[in-house]
Amino acid sequence: MAESFDASVAFTDPEYRQAVVDLLGVIAYGEISAFERLVEDAKLAPTLEDKFALATMASAEFSHVHGLNDRIRSFGGDPFEAMAPFREAIDGFHAHTAPADWYEGLVKAYVGDGLASDFYREIAAYLDPDTRDVVLSAMDDTQHSVFVVDRVRKAIGADPRLGGRLALWGRRLMGEALTQAQRVAADRDALTALLAGGVDRPGLDLAALGRMFARLTERHSKRMAELGLDP
Amino acid sequence: MAESFDASVAFTDPEYRQAVVDLLGVIAYGEISAFERLVEDAKLAPTLEDKFALATMASAEFSHVHGLNDRIRSFGGDPFEAMAPFREAIDGFHAHTAPADWYEGLVKAYVGDGLASDFYREIAAYLDPDTRDVVLSAMDDTQHSVFVVDRVRKAIGADPRLGGRLALWGRRLMGEALTQAQRVAADRDALTALLAGGVDRPGLDLAALGRMFARLTERHSKRMAELGLDP
Numbered sequence: 001m002a003e004s005f006d007a008s009v010a011f012t013d014p015e016y017r018q019a020v021v022d023l024l025g026v027i028a029y030g031e032i033s034a035f036e037r038l039v040e041d042a043k044l045a046p047t048l049e050d051k052f053a054l055a056t057m058a059s060a061e062f063s064h065v066h067g068l069n070d071r072i073r074s075f076g077g078d079p080f081e082a083m084a085p086f087r088e089a090i091d092g093f094h095a096h097t098a099p100a101d102w103y104e105g106l107v108k109a110y111v112g113d114g115l116a117s118d119f120y121r122e123i124a125a126y127l128d129p130d131t132r133d134v135v136l137s138a139m140d141d142t143q144h145s146v147f148v149v150d151r152v153r154k155a156i157g158a159d160p161r162l163g164g165r166l167a168l169w170g171r172r173l174m175g176e177a178l179t180q181a182q183r184v185a186a187d188r189d190a191l192t193a194l195l196a197g198g199v200d201r202p203g204l205d206l207a208a209l210g211r212m213f214a215r216l217t218e219r220h221s222k223r224m225a226e227l228g229l230d231p
Numbered sequence: 232m233a234e235s236f237d238a239s240v241a242f243t244d245p246e247y248r249q250a251v252v253d254l255l256g257v258i259a260y261g262e263i264s265a266f267e268r269l270v271e272d273a274k275l276a277p278t279l280e281d282k283f284a285l286a287t288m289a290s291a292e293f294s295h296v297h298g299l300n301d302r303i304r305s306f307g308g309d310p311f312e313a314m315a316p317f318r319e320a321i322d323g324f325h326a327h328t329a330p331a332d333w334y335e336g337l338v339k340a341y342v343g344d345g346l347a348s349d350f351y352r353e354i355a356a357y358l359d360p361d362t363r364d365v366v367l368s369a370m371d372d373t374q375h376s377v378f379v380v381d382r383v384r385k386a387i388g389a390d391p392r393l394g395g396r397l398a399l400w401g402r403r404l405m406g407e408a409l410t411q412a413q414r415v416a417a418d419r420d421a422l423t424a425l426l427a428g429g430v431d432r433p434g435l436d437l438a439a440l441g442r443m444f445a446r447l448t449e450r451h452s453k454r455m456a457e458l459g460l461d462p
Contacts, residue, residue, distance in 0.1 A: 039270040049311045
């Protein structure tokens with residue numbers, strides 16, 4: 001983050017407030033929705049132990065929602081009203097990316113979650129420090145990646161064709177995520193204005209936005225490579 | 232508990248060890264299974280806020296599993312092997328009690344969970360103190376009942392016929408739970424031997440077992456009454 005944030009602005013600028021409530025709402029609904037889908041996808045697990053591991057990831061996502069909801073309330077918002085505008089886009093993402101098997105579910109958990117996490121971390125740089133902390137701690141789930149990487153790499157080792165299918169799947173996840181993110185951006189002016197900044201707030205110009213997307217894509221490719229998949 | 236437990240027995244008596252691993256396994260699988268079903272049933276919620284409340288109950292159940300698994304390991308057992316013998320009975324219970332609507336789901340969460348909780352609390356009296364603490368803390372979820380009682384009472388107030396249907400539903404839940412519990416008892420000798428006690432362990436005679444079932448039934452009736460339902 002190049003510029004510093006004037007913390008007093010957070011509660012006095014109504015546009016900023018709306019943007020933050022929007023942002024926390026979309027993150028919270030994303031976590032609830034990811035939780036539901038992970039529990040659903042855990043049914044595909046080959047063993048009870050694997051099911052338990054995925055359900056543990058799901059529960060970790062869910063546990064973040066409470067902090068996000070509290071922060072929405074501290075801005076005078078209602079958490080469930082704040083989530084409502086984003087249900088269609090997020091439900092749409094999941095409807096278009098229902099995993100066909102256990103491994104597609106694992107890749108989705110890892111790649112989808114990683115993408116969302118990177119994106120919100122980038123945006124966190126444009127938030128007041130307290131909100132930033134809430135957002136960053138909601139993204140804290142690195143302990144689960146070892147399990148997914150291990151399972152996917154072993155499965156590809158045993159069946160190389162699976163690697164080709166999962167590589168395509170990873171690209172589809174990226175495409176669907178971008179499609180839905182664009183829908184949200186087009187709908188929610190306050191949220192896009194957040195990135196543009198304001199008089200007392202740092203923001204992104206088009207060149208910086210381009211660099212941000214380059215970083216997101218690069219990290220996505222790294223994650224695919226960790227799983228043993230062509231980006 | 233009338234008699235005291237000689238704690239040194241816990242790790243030296245192989246029959247007791249097998250019984251405790253069985254008991255912790257059935258409780259753990261019960262929690263995982265309840266978690267999955269609650270998340271599934273949460274889809275029936277009329278609002279996102281209600282869905283979130285039920286998913287919060289689900290996550291609380293799930294969080295207990297880690298402690299149960301750790302205790303199974305401390306007895307030299309493998310948690311997932313310990314759960315395996317009970318999957319059929321517990322899955323059977325859920326297959327026979329799939330809620331037809333949101334309110335049946337709420338009553339099931341409240342009444343089913345309460346029954347299991349009462350039963351394991353009774354059994355906890357026959358355990359070594361450390362295992363007893365693990366079991367009792369896995370049963371600790373009283374904070375959720377306010378939500379369920381409020382929602383069910385309001386719905387019955389608005390539609391008294393619903394009360395009749397839910398009262399029947401509560402009785403079916405009790406019947407299905409007893410059926411599956413009997414199946415488990417018939418299959419797992421170590422587990423039933425736990426209740427009978429041993430040289431250095433307190434146990435239940437038939438009269439005491441009868442009183443225990445009377446207490447369970449009475450508490451079930453109380454829970455039904457709290458929901459505004461005929462027991």
